[in-house]
Amino acid sequence: MSGPKVVRIVTREEILDICAGHLRRLEQAIARWEAQAQRLGQLSEQERAATHGRLQQLRQLIEADRLVDLQKQVPIEIEFLKDDLQQREQRAVQQVAQQRQLARRQRENAATLLGALQGKALSAEWLQQLQAIAEGQPVAAVESILAQGFAHLGAVAQEPGLSEAQQQLARRLQDDSAPQTLAQWRAAHEQKEPRLERIEQHIAQLLTLDDQASADPYLAALRLIDAETRAPQRNLLLDSLVLELAQATRDSQERRARLARLQALASEVASLCPAAAGAELSRAEQCSLANMAPVDELIARFSALIEAELQQRAALARRQAVLEGLAGLGYEVREGMATAWAKDGRVVLRKSATPGYGVEVGGNADNGRLQVRAVALSAQRDTRRDKDIETIWCGEFQRLQALLATQGDDLSIEKALAVGAVPLKEVLLDDAQQADREQAHQRT
Structure with missing residues (x-):
């Protein structure tokens, strides 16, 4: 199949850009992971060092020319960091939720103790501290203050002068039949x-x-x-x-x-x-x-x-790769051809070994699809040579594929017509372009 072809090209520069993009996204993911975990107090120096070590190993894949491995492994690492950060966030949220639930229980316990000990002769300073706990104010040694209140409960039920309601509350708070610890009392009375x-839990997540x-x-x-x-x-x-x-x-x-x-x-x-x-x-x-x-x-x-x-x-890398490859096969490549290709959608190249004929390369390099075909540069020619030219171009195209492959580029055929399946396209070069070519030929 040596007639007009639709081909796809993927250049090494394009693949390197893809790999660089992967690494940029990984670096951003690491920066976010590190900043958030540090803010939450969920990051150790060993974990930080291990993560940056993995990043360095992935960077080395480019030097080792293991570009496919890099494209596979970087997304896995990014997903790992995302999941790991979620787990750290959940732990931090759970810690805050537990702290808030503990504070709520302490407030409730303090309020209960205040009710049970109402009217009992106790230290005014201690009662103020217990009142502050019940109101949710910051107080040092909360557990110690609550334990002191619990210690007073045993005497309350026996103290004369208390109302019946106070005595019943005291009896509920402390069972005389068996001594209780503060933890046992909490387990029995906290609802x-x-x-x-x-x-x-939701509030802790927002906070x-x-x-x-x-x-x-x-x-x-x-x-x-x-x-x-x-x-x-x-x-x-x-x-x-x-x-x-x-x-x-x-x-x-x-x-x-x-x-x-x-x-x-x-x-x-x-x-x-x-x-x-x-x-x-x-x-x-x-x-x-x-x-x-x-x-x-x-x-x-x-x-x-x-x-x-x-x-x-x-697109620029694809155009340059194809033009440089054709130049390596002896085709005339002038400065500005890549720009002209981008502007006009095609470019025609001649080769001194096949006068009157050339190669047209066109198509939108943005999507990687190109059209390549041998063309005639004049209507005044021996058309019997057309098939020979297409056959020659077939061999040159295979050489072009091999040449690009040595540079890390891939040129594959998506569709091709047989030699002679369609008449050879005629491309008439404009006068200025033709004059440039004649001057170049004369200098040669």
Whole structure:
């Protein structure tokens, strides 16, 4: 099949650009992983060193010319970092949730102790500390203060002058039949509310992964619920808050994903084509979880810039590779031909060994598909030579494939017609182009 051909070319430069893009995205993923894990207190120096060690090993794959391995392994590493960061975030959220649940239990226990010890002669300073715990104020040695209160419960039930209600409460808080530890007392009297646990989990996620402002409205709502004494109304408020917080955490996760996407794209644009997006890069730096308005617009803009830049680079590399390969086969390649090809969609090359004939290379190099064919440069010719020229071009095309392969480029045939299947295309060169060729021939 030696007639006109549709071919696809993938150059080594294009593959190297793809590998460089993989490494840029990995470096951005590592930077985000490192910054977030460090902020959450979930990163050790050994883990940091191991991650950068893996990055260095992947960089060395380029030097070892293992480009396919790099393209396979980098996405796996990026996905690993993403999953690992999610696990670290979940651990950090769980820690905050446990701290909030502990603080809630301590407040409830302090309030219970205050009720049980009401009217008992105790240290005013100690009672103030217990009151502060019940109100959620920061107090040192909370557990020690609660333990002291528990120690006083045994004497309360026997103390004269207490009301019947106080004596009943004291008896409920401490069973006289068997001494209890503070932990046993808590296990017997602390009531778990699944809805409150879910609420604290959602709030912890907002506080840990978003910001304080995103959690403030729900913290205020939770304080109102804690102050509500009517059970039906309290239940309705709890149900409503659970639903609102579930949606809020989903929205927060979506915003963080969009912001991370923008930051990754901005980093790539800054490496590839910063001059084309100076203003947009400045706007991207101003984006945050509190300022998401321009994010989607910038994501679309950066994605388009990256695609256009990579496409332009790949197209230029493809045109240059083909022209340099044809020059190596003896075809006349002049300066500016790659530009003319991009502008006109085709270029025609002559070869002194086959006067009156040449090769036309055309098509959109942006998508990697090209059309190549032998052409006649004059209508005044012996057409009986046309098949011979196509046969010669067949051998030259195979040599072109081999030559490009030695440079790491791949030129494959997608469609080809047989010799003589269609008449040889005639391409009449313009006068200026013809004069240039004649002068070059005379100099030769």
